[in-house]
Amino acid sequence: MRIGQGFDLHRLTEGRRLMIGGVEIPSALGEDAHSDGDVLIHAIIDALLGAGAYGDIGALFPPSDPAYKNADSRMLLKEVLSKTGHKLINLDSTIILETPKLGKYIMSIRESLASLLDTDVGNISVKAKTAEGILGELGQGRAIAAEVVILVE
Ligand code: MG
Numbered sequence: 001m002r003i004g005q006g007f008d009l010h011r012l013t014e015g016r017r018l019m020i021g022g023v024e025i026p027s028a029l030g031e032d033a034h035s036d037g038d039v040l041i042h043a044i045i046d047a048l049l050g051a052g053a054y055g056d057i058g059a060l061f062p063p064s065d066p067a068y069k070n071a072d073s074r075m076l077l078k079e080v081l082s083k084t085g086h087k088l089i090n091l092d093s094t095i096i097l098e099t100p101k102l103g104k105y106i107m108s109i110r111e112s113l114a115s116l117l118d119t120d121v122g123n124i125s126v127k128a129k130t131a132e133g134i135l136g137e138l139g140q141g142r143a144i145a146a147e148v149v150i151l152v153e
Helices: 039-051 073-084 103-116
Strands: 002-014 018-020 023-025 029-031 088-096 124-129 143-152
Touching (some): 002 039, 018 143, 039 073, 039 103, 103 124
Antiparallel strands (some): 002 029, 002 143, 018 023
C-alpha cells in the first residue's frame, strides 16, 4: 500500500465555470486555469502521482501544451489512473472556498469521484470549509484550494 498527498489552488474569475470533483457548481465565479481548473481533481491527480513517486501534474500535462486548453480534468484523471495502475483504497479531501457554501453539493461530488475512481462512495470523503473571511485571497473569495490524501494499492 502507498499513501499520496495532493494540493491545488486556483484564482476565481468571472466568465468561468466552477468545477469541483467533476461537478459544476452554480457560482458567479469559476476557476481561472489553462484546463477546466477543477482544483479537487488536480489535487487527486497529484496525490495519485505522489503515491507512486511519479512527479506532478505539471510534468504530465504542461500548461504550455495547447492540447490541455480547457481540458476536462476527469479525462486527465482517467489517464493518470491507467498510467499508474493504482487501485484506490480510500480518499480524504478538504475544499477551501468562501462562497458558495458546498454542503448541498458534497454528495454529488462524492458520487462523481467514486464513479471516476471506480470505487464505493463510502471510500470517498469530501469536506468543505471557508477561510473564515481572513485568509488572503481565499478568505476574500477570490481563490479556491483543495487538499487530498489517498491510500492506494
Ligand atoms: Mg490546478
